[in-house]
Amino acid sequence: MSASAESLRARSAIFERLRAATRDPQNTPLDVSAALLPLLADPVGETRTERFIRHARSWRAEVIETTQADWPEALQALLRARAPRQLFAGPGSEIAATLAACVPPQQLRWFDREIAALKPELFAADAGITTTLGGLAASGSLLVMPTIAEPRTLSLVPPLHIALLHESQLQDSLLSAMWHYGWASAMPSNLLTITGPSKTADIQRMLVYGAHGPRELVILLVQDGVRS
Amino acid sequence: MSGAMAIKLADFQANARAALKDPKLRDSFTGAMDFLIDRRASQFPDLEAFERLRKVGEAVRQQALSKLPELLEQLENKLTSLGVQVHWAETAADANRIFLDLARRHDASLMVKGKSMVSEEIELNHEMAAQGIECVETDMGEYILQLDGDRPSHIIMPAIHKTKQDVAEIFHEHIKGAPLTDDVNELIAIGRRALRDKFSAARIGVSGVNFMVAETGSLVLVENEGNGRLCTSVPDVHIAITGIEKVIEKLEHVAPLFALLTRSATGQAITTYLNVITGPRRAGEKDGPREMHLILLDNGRTQAYREERFRATLQCIRCGACMNHCPVYTRVGGLSYGTTYPGPIGAIISPHLQNLKETRHLPTASSLCGACGEVCPVGIPIPDMLMRLREAGRHSVAQSATPPQQALRGQGEVRQLAEALAWKAWRLLYSHPALYRLLVWFAARLNWLTPPWQGGWTQARAPLKPASKSLRDLLAERQRKQN
Numbered sequence: 001m002s003a004s005a006e007s008l009r010a011r012s013a014i015f016e017r018l019r020a021a022t023r024d025p026q027n028t029p030l031d032v033s034a035a036l037l038p039l040l041a042d043p044v045g046e047t048r049t050e051r052f053i054r055h056a057r058s059w060r061a062e063v064i065e066t067t068q069a070d071w072p073e074a075l076q077a078l079l080r081a082r083a084p085r086q087l088f089a090g091p092g093s094e095i096a097a098t099l100a101a102c103v104p105p106q107q108l109r110w111f112d113r114e115i116a117a118l119k120p121e122l123f124a125a126d127a128g129i130t131t132t133l134g135g136l137a138a139s140g141s142l143l144v145m146p147t148i149a150e151p152r153t154l155s156l157v158p159p160l161h162i163a164l165l166h167e168s169q170l171q172d173s174l175l176s177a178m179w180h181y182g183w184a185s186a187m188p189s190n191l192l193t194i195t196g197p198s199k200t201a202d203i204q205r206m207l208v209y210g211a212h213g214p215r216e217l218v219i220l221l222v223q224d225g226v227r228s
Numbered sequence: 229m230s231g232a233m234a235i236k237l238a239d240f241q242a243n244a245r246a247a248l249k250d251p252k253l254r255d256s257f258t259g260a261m262d263f264l265i266d267r268r269a270s271q272f273p274d275l276e277a278f279e280r281l282r283k284v285g286e287a288v289r290q291q292a293l294s295k296l297p298e299l300l301e302q303l304e305n306k307l308t309s310l311g312v313q314v315h316w317a318e319t320a321a322d323a324n325r326i327f328l329d330l331a332r333r334h335d336a337s338l339m340v341k342g343k344s345m346v347s348e349e350i351e352l353n354h355e356m357a358a359q360g361i362e363c364v365e366t367d368m369g370e371y372i373l374q375l376d377g378d379r380p381s382h383i384i385m386p387a388i389h390k391t392k393q394d395v396a397e398i399f400h401e402h403i404k405g406a407p408l409t410d411d412v413n414e415l416i417a418i419g420r421r422a423l424r425d426k427f428s429a430a431r432i433g434v435s436g437v438n439f440m441v442a443e444t445g446s447l448v449l450v451e452n453e454g455n456g457r458l459c460t461s462v463p464d465v466h467i468a469i470t471g472i473e474k475v476i477e478k479l480e481h482v483a484p485l486f487a488l489l490t491r492s493a494t495g496q497a498i499t500t501y502l503n504v505i506t507g508p509r510r511a512g513e514k515d516g517p518r519e520m521h522l523i524l525l526d527n528g529r530t531q532a533y534r535e536e537r538f539r540a541t542l543q544c545i546r547c548g549a550c551m552n553h554c555p556v557y558t559r560v561g562g563l564s565y566g567t568t569y570p571g572p573i574g575a576i577i578s579p580h581l582q583n584l585k586e587t588r589h590l591p592t593a594s595s596l597c598g599a600c601g602e603v604c605p606v607g608i609p610i611p612d613m614l615m616r617l618r619e620a621g622r623h624s625v626a627q628s629a630t631p632p633q634q635a636l637r638g639q640g641e642v643r644q645l646a647e648a649l650a651w652k653a654w655r656l657l658y659s660h661p662a663l664y665r666l667l668v669w670f671a672a673r674l675n676w677l678t679p680p681w682q683g684g685w686t687q688a689r690a691p692l693k694p695a696s697k698s699l700r701d702l703l704a705e706r707q708r709k710q711n
Contacts, residue, residue: 003315003325003326003329006322006325007315007316007317007322007326008316010316010317010318010322010526011316013318013526014316014318014472014524014526014530015297015300017526017530017533017534018296018297018300018472018530018533019297020534021530021533021534021535021539022534022535022536022631023294024294024536030284030287030288030291030481032284032288032478032480032481032483032484033480035280035283035284035287035484036281036284036483036484059498059500111514113514114514114515115461115462115514115515116464118514119428119462120428123424123427123428139497139498141498141502146513146515146516147513148512148513148514151513151514151515151516152457152461152515152516153458153461153462153515156454156457156458156461157458173483174482174483174486174502175480175483178479178480178482178483179480183444183479184443184444184478184479184480187444187445187446187479187504187506188506189505189506189507189508189509189510189513189516190461190503190504190505190506190516191504191506192457192501192502192503192504193498193501193502194500194501195498195499195500195501196500197500198452198453198454198500198501199452199453199500200368200369200416200452200453201385201452201494202367202368202369202372202385202386202387203368203369203372203387203390203392203395203412203415203416204390204391204392204412205259205260205263205385205388206392206412208412208413208416210416210417210420211368211416211420211452211453211454211455212366212420212423212424212427212453212454212455212457212458213453213454213457213458213500213501214454
């Protein structure tokens with residue numbers, strides 16, 4: 001029997017057993033929204049931005065507060081301090097032109113080919129910079145949607161991940177972001193929340209950063225005048 | 229340290245006895261479980277809020293199970309339209325055949341694998357190795373165990389039974405050029421370097437799945453290390469494998485389950501990554517798999533599904549909180565169970581994946597203290613399930629039951645004559661007062677005849693001896709004196 005014929009046989013056997021089960025036909029649709037909204041309320045006396053920063057730092061992300069005009073300078077200062085040999089970035093991203101203008105050409109590398117052709121270089125890279133779709137105040141997470149311009153591995157393979165986040169794009173929580181973006185009807189191929197650098201506690205419960213992904217996460221938080 | 233080869237299924241009692249005598253092992257587990265209990269407690273400071281969240285999680289899972297065949301169909305349609313190939317496997321052998329077929333089709337001799345308990349369940353690594361295909365674990369804990377030929381002892385912290393000195397020796401011995409060091413930062417760096425070469429070279433990436441979303445066809449992966457993202461972003465082919473029960477209806481249902489999972493598992497409010505994958509690489513994208521497969525495994529799950537009284541077993545989101553809080557698991561460790569899933573959840577799922585007879589000691593490896601049921605983030609009544617499995621092992625199906633019951637695999641095969649007779653005698657005595665009083669009269673007078681050796685009881689306890697006066701007699705005497 002061919003592999004797909006076997007899979008079809010297994011499929012019909014499994015469905016036959018599932019459908020034969022006694023099931024309770026009446027079940028009321030669950031209103032997750034109503035049940036969860038009270039749990040999402042912001043703590044009193046804290047703005048969304050403050051909440052985001054507090055949580056992001058608690059997860060060992062470095063947050064640099066800057067502005068739309070100043071973030072290139074903040075990036076330059078960061079690059080001087082960390083001195084990565086190369087900074088990988090996405091060509092055609094909304095920040096590509098700014099990066100080309102503010103990062104020395106010998107340091108800037110573009111993720112301009114398919115990963116198969118770029119592996120040796122990418123796996124040896126020191127740093128990567130990406131934009132973000134937004135952030136989650138409740139957990140200090142970045143909301144990242146890899147695109148043609150900024151592939152998945154750009155925020156993953158280099159040991160230093162620099163992320164640009166606009167304050168106006170902060171959402172309260174994962175749930176509010178899901179509603180805001182309406183993903184349920186149109187999902188991108190990949191969607192991530194990133195909370196702090198990669199980590200592991202697999203050896204004797206001791207926390208170590210930089211397991212397989214970035215060792216360091218630096219967030220350039222752009223204050224664009226919309227404080228909630 | 230007990231290696232994989234020393235573990236035999238159905239040898240729970242011997243394994244447990246050996247584990248209890250190993251002070252190093254007991255220290256590792258007690259320390260780790262105390263740590264995880266505290267961490268979880270710190271995430272749920274408000275019991276009422278926990279209950280509210282748990283009610284939502286429970287409802288999401290129950291509702292998904294009540295529509296399981298319909299949701300699986302919806303998921304399959306959605307995935308197929310996205311370009312994902314869906315495969316169905318009734319048994320572990322089916323699933324391994326699918327893996328082998330895909331590996332051969334892509335001429336792959338190396339696979340990198342993210343953490344997946346279902347891949348442990350089908351023994352993927354061994355099966356692939358037997359066919360000359362290397363399947364490398366990339367989760368740090370799992371990687372350590374694979375190098376050492378050992379097995380996971382906890383579903384979330386698989387290498388919890390290893391000390392940093394153990395890891396130092398394992399890395400030094402098995403990784404070329406690795407210096408002998410017990411600095412944990414350096415050890416992780418060594419693992420990271422060794423595995424990066426594998427990520428770069430592998431044609432196929434394998435992963436498990438935490439949740440599958442029917443309405444969007446998304447596979448949701450939860451992790452801290454980033455190896456899961458690498459496995460699903462770098463290789464040309466991504467093969468995901470999971471159990472048929474992992475489907476949920478809506479994307480928004482991920483939110484409460486994710487919140488419950490991370491808090492219950494490691495006591496973290498959130499993990500580093502929540503990775504939502506919806507179909508293979510799209511036109512123009514520079515990474516992500518070109519080809520994506522999902523293998524949906526039954527392997528006994530439909531038996532648990534069949535009847536209402538066992539169905540809640542499938543609500544599980546694999547957080548491991550039940551084992552962290554189990555006094556038996558904490559003392560005997562995960563390897564003693566000899567099954568893929570240890571602890572309380574293992575005791576209620578393994579009888580369906582295997583059969584009641586092979587797993588006969590597991591439902592009784594519990595004091596029924598109830599801690600597992602109390603902490604379960606999706607409200608599985610684990611103690612009730614344990615009781616039902618104990619009964620199913622010892623009795624044939626009750627013909628009069630409503631709703632009607634069907635025999636489980638191994639139904640009634642755990643029955644032992646001595647045990648059955650003892651309970652028969654007990655029932656006879658306790659339902660006939662005259663007979664009971666007669667026995668007590670004799671027992672009190674003939675108590676000197678009690679044997680000093682009383683089977684399992686006296687292995688660790690003083691022998692039982694009837695008192696020379698029964699409680700009833702003592703009370704009667706007291707009554708007389710007072711009057």
